[in-house]
Amino acid sequence: MAACASSMNAAKLLQFIRFIGQLKRVPRTGWVYRNVKKPESVSDHMYRMAIMAFLIEDQQLSKERCIKLALVHDMAECIVGDIAPKDNISKEEKHRREEEAMKYLTGLLSNEAGREILELWQEYENQSSNEAKYVKDLDRLEMIVQAFEYEEMEEKPGHLQEFYDSTKGKFNHPEILQLVATLNKERDFGKKKACDKDLSGEQPT
Numbered sequence: 001m002a003a004c005a006s007s008m009n010a011a012k013l014l015q016f017i018r019f020i021g022q023l024k025r026v027p028r029t030g031w032v033y034r035n036v037k038k039p040e041s042v043s044d045h046m047y048r049m050a051i052m053a054f055l056i057e058d059q060q061l062s063k064e065r066c067i068k069l070a071l072v073h074d075m076a077e078c079i080v081g082d083i084a085p086k087d088n089i090s091k092e093e094k095h096r097r098e099e100e101a102m103k104y105l106t107g108l109l110s111n112e113a114g115r116e117i118l119e120l121w122q123e124y125e126n127q128s129s130n131e132a133k134y135v136k137d138l139d140r141l142e143m144i145v146q147a148f149e150y151e152e153m154e155e156k157p158g159h160l161q162e163f164y165d166s167t168k169g170k171f172n173h174p175e176i177l178q179l180v181a182t183l184n185k186e187r188d189f190g191k192k193k194a195c196d197k198d199l200s201g202e203q204p205t
Helices: 002-025 029-033 042-054 063-072 091-106 111-126 130-153 161-165 174-200
Strands: none
Touching: 002 042, 029 130, 042 063, 042 130, 063 111, 063 130, 091 111, 111 130, 130 161, 130 174
């Protein structure tokens, strides 16, 4: 019986691992709608967020918890996909679908691991801790960093402005605010440089 139970647990764990693997193949919908070439996956987004959380300097926050929140916050999208505002799905319905997916996913794990992951996801969704609020800032910051990179890669300065507009006034943590200010300076410089090239008639290299 013990061997049978162990085999069943291994099969469920493998199923969970394969679900998580789907995140590598789920594109971030916002970029798809804007016809970005080779848009990043949800997994790409979450990985960089986790690294950003690893680099946290605020001693009042738990770095370990921030990393875990970053790794879990979009996990449900391996089942429900990346639901964007343009999909015209209400926040309540989005939450319902994602909660249902998270309960299914965590049900594949041991009680302890499953409970921890579900509680982390709920903490982020409810913004019920300082760590969750910090990771929400990271979520927005990672998005506009990615937007800036796409603008550079496609040589279209400023064409993803809507992503910046959607985050304006929503950042709170001093570390993040400093990074946002630095990013905006770099972006403004890039737009000015491109404008100067257009005015001079210089061809891009």
